[in-house]
Amino acid sequence: MDRTARRTENRYGNRPTMKDVAARAGVGLKTVSRVVNGEPGVTPDTERRVQEAIAALGFRRNDSARVLRKGRTASIGLVLEDLADPFYGPLSRAVEEVARAHGALLINGSSAEDPDREQELVLALCARRVDGLVVIPAGDDHRYLEPEIAAGVATVFVDRPAGRIDADVVLSDSFGGARDGVAHLIAGGHRRIGFIGDQPRIHTAAERLRGYRAAMEDAGIPVDERWMSLGVTDPERVRRAAEEMLKGQEPVTAIFAGNNRVTVTVVRVLAELDRRVALVGFDDIELGDLLQPGVTVVAQDAAQLGRTAAERLFRQLDGATLLPERIELPTRLIQRGSGELPPA
Amino acid sequence: MDRTARRTENRYGNRPTMKDVAARAGVGLKTVSRVVNGEPGVTPDTERRVQEAIAALGFRRNDSARVLRKGRTASIGLVLEDLADPFYGPLSRAVEEVARAHGALLINGSSAEDPDREQELVLALCARRVDGLVVIPAGDDHRYLEPEIAAGVATVFVDRPAGRIDADVVLSDSFGGARDGVAHLIAGGHRRIGFIGDQPRIHTAAERLRGYRAAMEDAGIPVDERWMSLGVTDPERVRRAAEEMLKGQEPVTAIFAGNNRVTVTVVRVLAELDRRVALVGFDDIELGDLLQPGVTVVAQDAAQLGRTAAERLFRQLDGATLLPERIELPTRLIQRGSGELPPA
Numbered sequence: 026m027d028r029t030a031r032r033t034e035n036r037y038g039n040r041p042t043m044k045d046v047a048a049r050a051g052v053g054l055k056t057v058s059r060v061v062n063g064e065p066g067v068t069p070d071t072e073r074r075v076q077e078a079i080a081a082l083g084f085r086r087n088d089s090a091r092v093l094r095k096g097r098t099a100s101i102g103l104v105l106e107d108l109a110d111p112f113y114g115p116l117s118r119a120v121e122e123v124a125r126a127h128g129a130l131l132i133n134g135s136s137a138e139d140p141d142r143e144q145e146l147v148l149a150l151c152a153r154r155v156d157g158l159v160v161i162p163a164g165d166d167h168r169y170l171e172p173e174i175a176a177g178v179a180t181v182f183v184d185r186p187a188g189r190i191d192a193d194v195v196l197s198d199s200f201g202g203a204r205d206g207v208a209h210l211i212a213g214g215h216r217r218i219g220f221i222g223d224q225p226r227i228h229t230a231a232e233r234l235r236g237y238r239a240a241m242e243d244a245g246i247p248v249d250e251r252w253m254s255l256g257v258t259d260p261e262r263v264r265r266a267a268e269e270m271l272k273g274q275e276p277v278t279a280i281f282a283g284n285n286r287v288t289v290t291v292v293r294v295l296a297e298l299d300r301r302v303a304l305v306g307f308d309d310i311e312l313g314d315l316l317q318p319g320v321t322v323v324a325q326d327a328a329q330l331g332r333t334a335a336e337r338l339f340r341q342l343d344g345a346t347l348l349p350e351r352i353e354l355p356t357r358l359i360q361r362g363s364g365e366l367p368p369a
Numbered sequence: 370m371d372r373t374a375r376r377t378e379n380r381y382g383n384r385p386t387m388k389d390v391a392a393r394a395g396v397g398l399k400t401v402s403r404v405v406n407g408e409p410g411v412t413p414d415t416e417r418r419v420q421e422a423i424a425a426l427g428f429r430r431n432d433s434a435r436v437l438r439k440g441r442t443a444s445i446g447l448v449l450e451d452l453a454d455p456f457y458g459p460l461s462r463a464v465e466e467v468a469r470a471h472g473a474l475l476i477n478g479s480s481a482e483d484p485d486r487e488q489e490l491v492l493a494l495c496a497r498r499v500d501g502l503v504v505i506p507a508g509d510d511h512r513y514l515e516p517e518i519a520a521g522v523a524t525v526f527v528d529r530p531a532g533r534i535d536a537d538v539v540l541s542d543s544f545g546g547a548r549d550g551v552a553h554l555i556a557g558g559h560r561r562i563g564f565i566g567d568q569p570r571i572h573t574a575a576e577r578l579r580g581y582r583a584a585m586e587d588a589g590i591p592v593d594e595r596w597m598s599l600g601v602t603d604p605e606r607v608r609r610a611a612e613e614m615l616k617g618q619e620p621v622t623a624i625f626a627g628n629n630r631v632t633v634t635v636v637r638v639l640a641e642l643d644r645r646v647a648l649v650g651f652d653d654i655e656l657g658d659l660l661q662p663g664v665t666v667v668a669q670d671a672a673q674l675g676r677t678a679a680e681r682l683f684r685q686l687d688g689a690t691l692l693p694e695r696i697e698l699p700t701r702l703i704q705r706g707s708g709e710l711p712p713a
Contacts, residue, residue: 060420064424065424067420069413069414069416069417070413072413072416072417072420073413073416073417076404076411076413076416080408080409100493107462108458108461108462108465108477109458109459109461109462110458111455111458111655114452114453114454114455114458115453117452117453117479118451118452118453118479121452121479121481125481130478130489130490130493131478131479132446132476132477132478132490132493132494132497133452133476133477133478134474134475134476134477135461135462135465135475137465137469145474146474146476149444149474149476150476153476153497153498154497289655289656292656292659293656293659296659310655310656311455311633311654311655311656312633312636312637312654312655312656312657312660313656315636315637315640315660316656316659316660317661
């Protein structure tokens with residue numbers, strides 16, 4: 026696929042329209058509309074001419090365009106990986122606001138972190154004629170999207186990069202953020218630091234683990250395998266991981282939590298065990314500042330991720346000449362107490 | 370519209386299919402497909418016969434069905450009122466799980482609490498051929514949905530009832546929950562109790578205010594107008610409302626917060642003012658049990674709301690004979706400390 030060429034075209038103008046069909050068939054727009062929508066009032070000969078023009082041009086009825094002509098709006102799709110993860114709330118809302126500013130509707134769906142469902146959902150949205158897609162991918166092979174992109178569907182990945190295709194992506198600096206957060210714990214005197222993260226096949230989880238390792242290596246601290254636990258972030262798994270690190274002769278004195286779901290469970294475990302263990306979490310959490318101690322976090326700007334991705338999408342849709350780009354947003358360490366507790 | 374009659378039909382079987390078109394035109398299914406999709410390889414005479422059958426039967430290409438035939442899935446739509454409200458996380462996920470169990474995809478969108486956007490989004494989803502809709506309404510007039518429902522789109526409202534049409538709705542007992550929560554504060558010795566809620570045009574907000582008034586009346590406590598504040602639930606408005614109630618010679622000694630967004634802001638205001646004011650919130654909030662004091666709430670089961678609504682939707686889609694029903698789920702008072710503080 027020649028992406029450069031594709032990107033120099035105006036996406037909206039790329040597909041043959043009913044107007045093109047009408048011109049080629051030598052009929053009025055209303056006649057084309059009647060044929061396409063199976064309405065009566067067209068002679069067999071005219072129908073044939075219209076159908077030939079449709080076939081010659083490769084015209085496909087575009088539901089979005091149809092809706093638009095009726096005075097309604099175009100649409101973009103957003104594919105999340107978990108409808109219940111609060112991290113995606115501000116991200117989704119930001120994408121929606123940008124869409125609205127461009128006169129487009131946003132429709133969402135979730136892959137539930139399953140690559141097959143991601144593909145199914147993306148193709149279902151394409152079949153429903155979204156003009157563009159913002160995707161938080163669950164899978165790591167997005168070649169299935171190539172025909173859709175070639176057909177003019179604008180696409181931007183966010184939070185995690187696309188796999189095996191060259192596409193725009195907007196990310197937070199997961200590596201740098203985790204490295205800074207762990208370095209902050211080391212600067213506070215900790216050496217036995219645990220890392221609890223999401224499944225390593227997930228890009229952000231792998232990057233944050235890499236940041237943890239880098240900070241430990243920079244400080245010359247050999248990492249004990251028992252200090253690292255990666256897997257699904259449901260409360261049961263995270264609870265077991267935290268309890269495991271906190272027991273024995275040489276428990277960890279600090280934990281770096283790989284995302285908001287992990288942080289919430291670790292906060293709960295530490296409260297129940299009544300242990301003064303330092304904690305830095307990746308992602309901010311609601312009310313984290315009002316807990317005792319307040320929860321120190323490496324915050325990413327979820328709304329800015331969504332806004333940046335959506336604006337990029339509409340630049341594609343407006344026909345801008347863009348080469349696929351990787352945009353990385355910085356994270357921010359917010360000290361609130363839990364990350365500043367000294368080693369026990 | 371004769372809803373009873375509609376409901377005795379199988380929704381899936383209601384619309385003319387390509388098979389019906391093929392039978393009427395006396396051609397094969399593949400031929401109909403070619404005509405509908407504007408593909409070549411059909412003689413003009415055959416095309417004409419197919420177009421006549423399409424017109425006679427009122428066949429409309431059904432994208433869901435088309436996707437389904439390609440080995441993909443049917444779909445249902447979910448219309449929320451705020452993508453960033455954590456209350457909708459478990460509700461959305463529950464709807465998604467039921468959809469998945471029925472082999473259907475879920476696509477979502479948000480009205481952003483704007484009746485016009487709700488209508489625009491609902492009709493856009495219908496234009497994209499969803500088989501059914503779960504709607505958390507922003508508006509109070511849903512007659513615009515009547516043609517869609519008549520055309521076979523299954524519809525269930527959740528969290529708030531439909532307006533001016535007769536439709537299934539699944540609700541929490543907002544009135545009873547609020548009455549119980551306020552009665553709990555009264556039983557703890559409070560008489561000057563504030564109520565901060567959402568805009569009164571929103572059904573749940575109005576019902577919860579009614580519950581507050583009922584509890585006060587049951588206890589023979591006259592309500593001072595200054596104790597009630599209704600409006601948008603952004604932090605600035607709620608903050609001003611709380612501060613207003615807490616100042617002067619006779620401040621409130623307890624606050625009932627009308628939803629999760631209000632509760633979070635009131636918790637923050639009380640922490641900043643360092644005031645021991647009792648608080649009961651409608652909706653549970655994450656980490657509410659770990660705050661000092663823990664936050665007493667009237668919890669609704671958001672996942673159960675979503676599950677019940679989606680199961681009802683699929684019963685409609687399966688062709689069950691159902692009269693429109695109002696299903697009300699109970700709430701649960703969870704005592705954690707803030708609602709048990711005595712009057713200052």
